[in-house]
Amino acid sequence: MIELKNIYKSYHTKNDKITALKNINLRINKNEIFGIIGLSGAGKSTLIRTINGLEKIDQGTILVDKINITNLNKKDLLKERKNIGMIFQHFDLLNSRTVYRNVAFPLEISKVDKKIIAERVNELLDLVGLADKRDTYPSQLSGGQKQRVAIARALANNPKLLLCDEATSALDPETTKSILALLKKLQQTLDLTIIMITHQMEVVKEICDRVAVINNGEIVELGNIEEIFFNPKSKVTQGFINSIHSNDIKDITIPNKENSKLIKLTFIGESSKKPIISSLIKNNNVEINIISGNIDKLTSTNIGNLIIQISGNSNEIKNSINYLNAEGIKWEVINNDKSI
Numbered sequence: 001m002i003e004l005k006n007i008y009k010s011y012h013t014k015n016d017k018i019t020a021l022k023n024i025n026l027r028i029n030k031n032e033i034f035g036i037i038g039l040s041g042a043g044k045s046t047l048i049r050t051i052n053g054l055e056k057i058d059q060g061t062i063l064v065d066k067i068n069i070t071n072l073n074k075k076d077l078l079k080e081r082k083n084i085g086m087i088f089q090h091f092d093l094l095n096s097r098t099v100y101r102n103v104a105f106p107l108e109i110s111k112v113d114k115k116i117i118a119e120r121v122n123e124l125l126d127l128v129g130l131a132d133k134r135d136t137y138p139s140q141l142s143g144g145q146k147q148r149v150a151i152a153r154a155l156a157n158n159p160k161l162l163l164c165d166e167a168t169s170a171l172d173p174e175t176t177k178s179i180l181a182l183l184k185k186l187q188q189t190l191d192l193t194i195i196m197i198t199h200q201m202e203v204v205k206e207i208c209d210r211v212a213v214i215n216n217g218e219i220v221e222l223g224n225i226e227e228i229f230f231n232p233k234s235k236v237t238q239g240f241i242n243s244i245h246s247n248d249i250k251d252i253t254i255p256n257k258e259n260s261k262l263i264k265l266t267f268i269g270e271s272s273k274k275p276i277i278s279s280l281i282k283n284n285n286v287e288i289n290i291i292s293g294n295i296d297k298l299t300s301t302n303i304g305n306l307i308i309q310i311s312g313n314s315n316e317i318k319n320s321i322n323y324l325n326a327e328g329i330k331w332e333v334i335n336n337d338k339s340i
């Protein structure tokens, strides 16, 4: 559905040239929810704005449904943009217009008949659960309600693609969940393709099918959400995943034990249901302290992380590691002495 090939983009300021995107190559499939995660300044907004032609690129090709966005003249670009909805962190509603008139706005610009506008707006407000707020002004709405209005407005022209730039970053965790659930529902019922820009791994984890990690204008990692969570390769990705885990062992007092190792275990899918810890203790004569644990519920599977302190003689520990390998459990020694 969307193909970005070899994209370069820089900004020129008075004394400086900032390269915001470097050699970006991405293919986003129809009907998927694709996440793009990165730190502040990584180039996320620049990237998403190139897809609807809000940002001109220096080099490369952008195909949206086989149409080359980079070659369009102004008129054709405006026409094409109607097929691409967009929502933002701060909602960007028109404060002097009611909820109804905000959603009607893009249709008024397209000179749609008033009666059809009324039908469409009411349908959209039903869809986002705001039928009772149609005559309310944005200033009287909560953040979550404002984002629902913005979503309804973005969908007014029936786009097949929805771009979301930090759509939940200004919302509390509970409201974030409800907006993400709404986006997921809309993706399924309206056959939408959604691109989610975010700096929050929680958002990616909650609804994305695939994710690209962007750092300093470059894609440093890309994959299915379970691959990324199970086996994050880049430091940036590892940082994002650790940020949502409570297993920061700096804050935990770890018993001082001789002949012990601190090990992080990662389980995926079915392996999370096996009695690994009791088998380790029974079969290998080791002692185990559970230091911390958590489960990431992803769209497709669950990934569990457990930090344990394992004590025993070197043979017992080696046997334990062999057992983990045989069971397909990923392990990593996390204390200073990394040898086994």
Ligand SMILES: Nc1ncnc2c1ncn2[C@@H]1O[C@H](COP(=O)(O)OP(=O)(O)OP(=O)(O)O)[C@@H](O)[C@H]1O
Pocket: 011, 012, 013, 018, 019, 020, 038, 039, 040, 041, 042, 043, 044, 045, 046, 047, 199
């Ligand atoms: N209009 C502009 N003029 C000059 N530099 C810009 C402009 N817009 C963005 N930049 C620079 O380009 C780089 C990428 O910015 P961008 O806004 O795409 O990052 P981002 O990942 O969206 O960050 P954030 O999470 O803070 O929104 C940054 O170094 C930024 O300072």
Ligand SMILES: [Mg+2]
Pocket: 044, 045, 046
């Ligand atoms: Mg941004």
